[in-house]
Amino acid sequence: MPELPEVETIKRQLNKEIAGKKITGIGVLTEKTLRTSKAEFIKKVVGAKIKTVERRAKLLIMNLSNGYSVLTHLKMTGQYVYDGEAYKHTRVVFSFGPKVKIMFNDMRRFGYLKLVKTSDLPKFLEGEYGPEPLEKNFTVQKFSEVLKRRPNMKTKQLLMEQKLIAGMGNIYAQEACFMAHVLPTRSAKSLKPAEIKKLYESIRKVMTEAIKYGGTSAENYLNLYGKQGDFVKRLKVYGRGKERCRRCGSILKTIKLGGRGTVYCAKCQR
DNA sequence: GTACTTGTTGAACG
DNA sequence: TCGTTCAACAAGTA
Numbered sequence: 001m002p003e004l005p006e007v008e009t010i011k012r013q014l015n016k017e018i019a020g021k022k023i024t025g026i027g028v029l030t031e032k033t034l035r036t037s038k039a040e041f042i043k044k045v046v047g048a049k050i051k052t053v054e055r056r057a058k059l060l061i062m063n064l065s066n067g068y069s070v071l072t073h074l075k076m077t078g079q080y081v082y083d084g085e086a087y088k089h090t091r092v093v094f095s096f097g098p099k100v101k102i103m104f105n106d107m108r109r110f111g112y113l114k115l116v117k118t119s120d121l122p123k124f125l126e127g128e129y130g131p132e133p134l135e136k137n138f139t140v141q142k143f144s145e146v147l148k149r150r151p152n153m154k155t156k157q158l159l160m161e162q163k164l165i166a167g168m169g170n171i172y173a174q175e176a177c178f179m180a181h182v183l184p185t186r187s188a189k190s191l192k193p194a195e196i197k198k199l200y201e202s203i204r205k206v207m208t209e210a211i212k213y214g215g216t217s218a219e220n221y222l223n224l225y226g227k228q229g230d231f232v233k234r235l236k237v238y239g240r241g242k243e244r245c246r247r248c249g250s251i252l253k254t255i256k257l258g259g260r261g262t263v264y265c266a267k268c269q270r
Numbered sequence: 271g272t273a274c275t276t277g278t279t280g281a282a283c284g
Numbered sequence: 285t286c287g288t289t290c291a292a293c294a295a296g297t298a
Contacts, residue, residue, distance in 0.1 A: 108294040
């Protein structure tokens with residue numbers, strides 16, 4: 001599932017390949033994927049140049065030269081693939097001249113593309129997302145304040161709450177808890193200062209490492225070049241229920257937290 | 271055929 | 285209004 005590191009990887013690759021290029025055509029194969037009318041989307045996007053590609057939380061933002069921005073949410077199974085072949089799950093195709101194409105593929109059709117005025121972006125994003133965990137100004141003090149806002153919430157669920165902290169989903173929330181030796185079921189208020197610091201460092205470390213390895217291909221994530229992310233080999237708990245803990249060798253437990261599968265080591269995490 | 275997977279939204283509850 | 289829980293969405297895998 002694309003979370004912050006996967007979206008960040010795609011953002012960097014999009015910047016490399018299509019920033020500065022003019023969009024010469026749009027093919028809409030699945031109209032439901034657009035959150036803007038097809039006619040308006042095509043009218044505003046075709047002919048515009050892509051200035052820059054940014055990321056906020058798990059949202060991709062393509063800023064166009066004409067004052068509009070295309071927002072993309074990949075949700076569960078969205079992919080941007082450069083120069084691939086269109087197939088059953090291709091929803092939208094961007095053309096940059098006769099040879100270069102970007103496909104938006106989305107098997108489960110949860111993802112979307114939406115057109116907004118660039119000047120409306122702050123208003124649009126305001127209040128929706130908490131701090132970016134990899135920004136320099138996200139300090140342990142800031143993280144501590146975030147925890148105080150939901151003292152009774154379980155740690156893993158809190159980490160996944162986009163309004164409190166941006167970009168973490170079910171994979172990295174579990175990995176961060178494991179790395180910090182903290183049980184995902186611990187309430188925010190029960191965390192001691194040393195644990196808060198360790199969890200803060202773990203969040204930053206796991207996200208940074210995952211970006212370095214090009215993200216995690218647990219289900220069907222692919223980067224812009226159609227390649228899988230290598231971080232899947234380095235996962236310690238996600239998707240490893242009933243397997244042995246890589247740290248202590250005991251059998252990893254699986255529970256449900258907030259309706260989502262959660263794996264942890266009862267010996268390493270307290 | 272059934273259970274299970276997930277990010278976000280919106281409904282419902284107290 | 286706020287915090288919280290839960291169903292719904294979709295389509296594929298085991």
